[in-house]
Amino acid sequence: xxxxxxxxxxxxxxxxxxxxxxxxxxxxxxxxxxxxxxxxxxxxxxxxxxxxxxxxxxxxxxxxxxxxxxxxxxxxxxxxxxxxxxxxxxxxxxxxxxxxxxxxxxxxxxxxxxxxxxxxxxxxxxxxxxxxxxxxxxxxxxxxxxxxxxxxxxxxxxxxxxxxxxxxxxxxxxxxxxxxxxxxxxxxxxxxxxxxxxxxxxxxxxxxxxxxxxxxxxxxxxxxxxxxxxxxxxxxxxxxxxxxxxxxxxxx
Numbered sequence: 485x486x487x488x489x490x491x492x493x494x495x496x497x498x499x500x501x502x503x504x505x506x507x508x509x510x511x512x513x514x515x516x517x518x519x520x521x522x523x524x525x526x527x528x529x530x531x532x533x534x535x536x537x538x539x540x541x542x543x544x545x546x547x548x549x550x551x552x553x554x555x556x557x558x559x560x561x562x563x564x565x566x567x568x569x570x571x572x573x574x575x576x577x578x579x580x581x582x583x584x585x586x587x588x589x590x591x592x593x594x595x596x597x598x599x600x601x602x603x604x605x606x607x608x609x610x611x612x613x614x615x616x617x618x619x620x621x622x623x624x625x626x627x628x629x630x631x632x633x634x635x636x637x638x639x640x641x642x643x644x645x646x647x648x649x650x651x652x653x654x655x656x657x658x659x660x661x662x663x664x665x666x667x668x669x670x671x672x673x674x675x676x677x678x679x680x681x682x683x684x685x686x687x688x689x690x691x692x693x694x695x696x697x698x699x700x701x702x703x704x705x706x707x708x709x710x711x712x713x714x715x716x717x718x719x720x721x722x723x724x725x726x727x728x729x730x731x732x733x734x735x736x
Contacts, residue, residue: 485523494531504534509548532566601636602628609646614655615662616712623704637689642681654678664711671711675718680724687727 491498503616504510510531513521530551537547602624609617624639645651657674664670705720 485528487521487523490528490531493528493664494535496531496535501531504531506527507544509534509544509551509643519719536569594651599628599636599639601639605639605642605646606644610652612655614652614659616658617652617655618654621665623707637685641683641686641689644649645681645686648681651681654681658712658715660713661715662709666710666714668711669716671718675722676717677713678719679722682723682726684730687730 485493487501491501505512510527513523513527516522528736533551534547537550538544542550604622605624605647609621628639654674654677657670658678661668661674704716708716708720
């Protein structure tokens with residue numbers, strides 16, 4: 485094979501192949517009488533290995549270390565590993581396409597695409613101009629996108645809460661705290677009512693220790709002004725305690 489042929493076979497550019505030669509990552513192959521490089525199957529396997537390792541984020545120095553460890557292995561073993569890696573990629577692509585197909589079938593929204601579970605939840609929520617409600621919707625969309633479908637049970641359990649007209653009044657009270665301080669006397673009673681409004685069915689699908697004012701919870705908290713942040717923080721802490729208590733009651 486010539487340089488253009490091996491590059492096309494592996495899925496890189498001829499320029500990349502020359503660069504790998506230049507830095508010593510890919511050994512120069514033997515040359516034919518006419519001066520052209522003559523690449524073998526082993527060269528193609530090595531080049532494919534380099535491409536895959538760089539695709540997953542390794543630096544060229546790190547790739548060099550991995551290839552040094554591979555130097556004594558049989559060609560069949562390396563080929564088998566590459567084949568297994570391609571099979572894994574095929575499975576991942578198939579799974580992502582399945583998720584995409586579900587998303588394409590769901591109702592499209594301005595902040596979409598949303599999972600079917602979240603789309604169904606938001607469809608049941610009454611219309612409101614509340615900024616706090618809009619922020620809640622954004623946070624649910626973030627959870628939906630970051631959770632890889634893991635929020636489906638939570639969204640389903642939240643349906644009764646979304647349909648409760650009393651929740652709109654709680655959102656309005658949260659809106660009223662937009663410019664307040666963390667010592668505002670309205671914080672504690674509002675947090676308590678928000679905690680009480682969350683049904684036990686939601687707690688049943690929340691992992692122990694969540695929601696937590698750290699990690700993903702910290703991102704949400706930072707999105708609120710001081711008084712609202714304190715309300716949401718108290719809600720997170722109280723719900724986490726309810727989850728722990730529920731787990732301990734189930735533990736023999």
